[in-house]
Amino acid sequence: MKLLSRSVFFAAALSLSLLSGCTCSRDAELAPGELYMGNGAEPKDLDPHITTGIPEHHIQQNIFEALVSVDPKTLAPVPGVAESWTLAKDGRTYTFKLRADAKWSNGDPVVAQDFVYAWTRLLKPETASEYAYQGYYIVGGKDYNTGKSKEPKLGVEAVDDRTLKVTLVNPTPFFLGLLYHHSLYPVHRKTIEAHGAKWTRPENIVTNGAFRVSRWETNKIITLVPNEHYWDRANVKLKAVHFLPIENLDTEEKMFRSGKLHVTNEVPLEKLPSWQKDTTGVYQSAPYLGTYFYWINTKKKPLDDKRVRKALNLAFDREQLVKHVTKGGQLPGNVFVPPGTGGLQVKPMLPTDLSRVAEAKKLLAEAGYPDGKGMPPLEILYNTHEGHKKIAEALQQMWKTNLGVNVTLFNQEWKVYLDSMRQMQFHLGRQGWIGDYNDPNTFLDLLVSDNGNNRSGFKSAKYDALIEQAGKEHNAAKRLAIFQQAEEMLADELPVIPMYIYTRNYLKRNDVKGWYPNVQDFHPLKYVYIEEEVKK
Amino acid sequence: MGLGYLLKRLAIMVPVFFLVVTMVFFMIRFAPGGPFDGEKAVSPEILRNLNEKYHLNDPLLVQFGNYLKDLVRGDLGPSFKYANRTVNELIADSLPVSLELGVTALIWALLIGLVAGGLASMKPNTVWDYVPMSFSILGICLPTFVIGPLLVLVFGIWLEWLPVAGWDAPEDRILPSLTLGFAYAAFISRLTRGGLMEIRSQDFIRTARAKGLSEARILIVHSLRGGLLPVVSYLGPALAGIISGALVTETIFNIPGLGRFFIQSAVNRDYTVVMGTALLYFTLIFVCNFFVDIMYALLDPRVKYE
Numbered sequence: 001m002k003l004l005s006r007s008v009f010f011a012a013a014l015s016l017s018l019l020s021g022c023t024c025s026r027d028a029e030l031a032p033g034e035l036y037m038g039n040g041a042e043p044k045d046l047d048p049h050i051t052t053g054i055p056e057h058h059i060q061q062n063i064f065e066a067l068v069s070v071d072p073k074t075l076a077p078v079p080g081v082a083e084s085w086t087l088a089k090d091g092r093t094y095t096f097k098l099r100a101d102a103k104w105s106n107g108d109p110v111v112a113q114d115f116v117y118a119w120t121r122l123l124k125p126e127t128a129s130e131y132a133y134q135g136y137y138i139v140g141g142k143d144y145n146t147g148k149s150k151e152p153k154l155g156v157e158a159v160d161d162r163t164l165k166v167t168l169v170n171p172t173p174f175f176l177g178l179l180y181h182h183s184l185y186p187v188h189r190k191t192i193e194a195h196g197a198k199w200t201r202p203e204n205i206v207t208n209g210a211f212r213v214s215r216w217e218t219n220k221i222i223t224l225v226p227n228e229h230y231w232d233r234a235n236v237k238l239k240a241v242h243f244l245p246i247e248n249l250d251t252e253e254k255m256f257r258s259g260k261l262h263v264t265n266e267v268p269l270e271k272l273p274s275w276q277k278d279t280t281g282v283y284q285s286a287p288y289l290g291t292y293f294y295w296i297n298t299k300k301k302p303l304d305d306k307r308v309r310k311a312l313n314l315a316f317d318r319e320q321l322v323k324h325v326t327k328g329g330q331l332p333g334n335v336f337v338p339p340g341t342g343g344l345q346v347k348p349m350l351p352t353d354l355s356r357v358a359e360a361k362k363l364l365a366e367a368g369y370p371d372g373k374g375m376p377p378l379e380i381l382y383n384t385h386e387g388h389k390k391i392a393e394a395l396q397q398m399w400k401t402n403l404g405v406n407v408t409l410f411n412q413e414w415k416v417y418l419d420s421m422r423q424m425q426f427h428l429g430r431q432g433w434i435g436d437y438n439d440p441n442t443f444l445d446l447l448v449s450d451n452g453n454n455r456s457g458f459k460s461a462k463y464d465a466l467i468e469q470a471g472k473e474h475n476a477a478k479r480l481a482i483f484q485q486a487e488e489m490l491a492d493e494l495p496v497i498p499m500y501i502y503t504r505n506y507l508k509r510n511d512v513k514g515w516y517p518n519v520q521d522f523h524p525l526k527y528v529y530i531e532e533e534v535k536k
Numbered sequence: 537m538g539l540g541y542l543l544k545r546l547a548i549m550v551p552v553f554f555l556v557v558t559m560v561f562f563m564i565r566f567a568p569g570g571p572f573d574g575e576k577a578v579s580p581e582i583l584r585n586l587n588e589k590y591h592l593n594d595p596l597l598v599q600f601g602n603y604l605k606d607l608v609r610g611d612l613g614p615s616f617k618y619a620n621r622t623v624n625e626l627i628a629d630s631l632p633v634s635l636e637l638g639v640t641a642l643i644w645a646l647l648i649g650l651v652a653g654g655l656a657s658m659k660p661n662t663v664w665d666y667v668p669m670s671f672s673i674l675g676i677c678l679p680t681f682v683i684g685p686l687l688v689l690v691f692g693i694w695l696e697w698l699p700v701a702g703w704d705a706p707e708d709r710i711l712p713s714l715t716l717g718f719a720y721a722a723f724i725s726r727l728t729r730g731g732l733m734e735i736r737s738q739d740f741i742r743t744a745r746a747k748g749l750s751e752a753r754i755l756i757v758h759s760l761r762g763g764l765l766p767v768v769s770y771l772g773p774a775l776a777g778i779i780s781g782a783l784v785t786e787t788i789f790n791i792p793g794l795g796r797f798f799i800q801s802a803v804n805r806d807y808t809v810v811m812g813t814a815l816l817y818f819t820l821i822f823v824c825n826f827f828v829d830i831m832y833a834l835l836d837p838r839v840k841y842e
Contacts, residue, residue: 042618044617044618044619045618045619045620046620047619047620050619050620051619052574052576125585125588126585126588126589127585128582128585128586128588128589128590129582129585130572130574130578130582130586132582132585133579133582145581145582145585146581147581197614197619197620198620199620200620201620217629217792218618218621218626218629218630218792219629219630219792219793219796220703220792244790245790246701246790247787247796248787248788248790250685250788251700251701251787251788251789251790254685254688254689254692254693254700254701255700255701255702255790257693257700258692258693258696258699258700260699260700260701260702413803414569414803415567415568415569415570415573415803415804415805416567416568416569418569418573418574418575418577419568419569419573420568422573422577431575432575433575433576452577452578452579452580453576453577
């Protein structure tokens, strides 16, 4: 008995001693001037030619500097490594003048040859870059990457150390915006040649951005510190940035609440309603360059009939969907291209409410299925996920009520779902599409006949011609008019069912300044700082 | 103890290991989808480049042969998903974390379980029995994903005593290991109570008591060794279970352990990581059970291996 009470005492003492060891104040552990951010998944790599994800890009955009950067307030191109540039009359030839003081984090100067090397590496088949097609706009890019030409005969030329000449296949009006994509960042040749695949490790990596990597522990943390050699070092205010990979949204939110994070990556769905009521200004919700929609398999009956596709598009309430189902402040998807993309405000052709249900019913009757009678059963395919399920259930119910159409739901594990989608084994399949660059082309190009991501089976020579024409058009206003035409054509053919336009919802402490909401969710940390006195 | 028996057990491991390698290798390959499928599909040309780079264009049997060759050298290959890291490195980074979490959780489980079970067995059918046993029922029933967030809410958010997540400071270990160890503590307490109760009704205990020995001496010298056998035999599977089953705890507390790779790699079709983690867990479970067998023979004079 004595022994037992002693062990109880010991256990209690142990727990107490462990407890007393903690630093029990909220902000004590956050070093001043250092930013802590939730960053979703563990980065796959930091090699800008290898990665494809958003968490990686959050880091890369701060350790690399593109030729041309983007203003975080307006998203307009601003000088990056290039201090100026000119476009020849043909609209295809850019000449970039590199700044003399651009340096790598080891002190080497950034020269035009670095870009020639980087873009050649991006396109080299052995690199196996998933984003290699971002270099297809450059003369010779596609041929080299697909093996048509063994030698890289690319339209990229280092005229001298500080002059880079780039020749494009077509005038590509969004090319400057494209430069900001990670696939077109410069990389440091000597480092890559010395370390191979291990060049991105913290002990090896050399980058040219405002920050450099100082620490990387898998699934734990990536820390950036200012790059001492960066040309604009004087304006970089943060002392360090810590990216924490936190996949569990609930954990992330709790860390934020306990003062361990300045900025979260997301907000858990079930916590949205309470954060939306928050009045302290911490909750952030900004429109995002992405569309959530269903592909319609136009090869399957009865979906090969345009009238059926249109009826489905008209007979559900997008307003209610975002208000009661997705609940994250999303915009009702009455358009395919998110409003404001590359300056285009597309004219909505689809309803946000149920005002056109009568028309939908009429169309369905004309197609031979009055009140859904005789209509073959349809199936919605989605990857197993609570959010997708709720949306599918809402549609199932609305189509049943408004059209009398029966829809069944079918979910598959992520990779199985991707496989089914690729093989077009579905009627209606969900997709989220986030734009690669701020231009309508990144959305509308999806429906071109030979686009590998076009899951609808929709093929239209007229549509393809429109998109091609937009690719060659110099005049910005005319170009946007062509995109508007393409959007209208989509609203007529409807190989898709747009549901909503994404929003980015996250939490940000009020002492984080120099951070501007924009549709690309682009927050270069070189402008960000932490205001000391606001701390509560 | 029969050394021959132990060697035999070890020898059996080799063919079983090979069987596991073969089964996991082909099962994951036959699952639909591949490592390079994503929300945005890659073009056939780019996919060909990727498959070429990772030798996925070779016939499956050739790939299997190459995998075995590397495996013999202890090389588990590169990860498909984490492009600049090898499976060996991923495991080397995360296994110590998982082991630390697992062992700490097991210590909690033993500490709480033995004390609660011991108390209950000494005064059966009193409040000393009912309270810990009710808690243990609760512990067995409540899943980790309920206990974890609950502990975080109380100790992390309301009381602000402990960190809500992370794996840096020593105090970061407390909540996760408690969360993970709780269910095991509950089970151990029931095993302890049962084992000790049974022993205490045996003749040799009555003899000891008749000799006038103190209760403490009876418990330590005479009861514990026999009474804890069920607990000991449970420890092997428990340790293996704690280490391989820590995924939920790892996600709740954002701990850089192995559990995440185990699950995520299957979802990502990261073939080499699937193989590496599966083989590691297999070895771990085998070793744990092996040691339990040895412990058993040492503790129980009735057990002899031939």
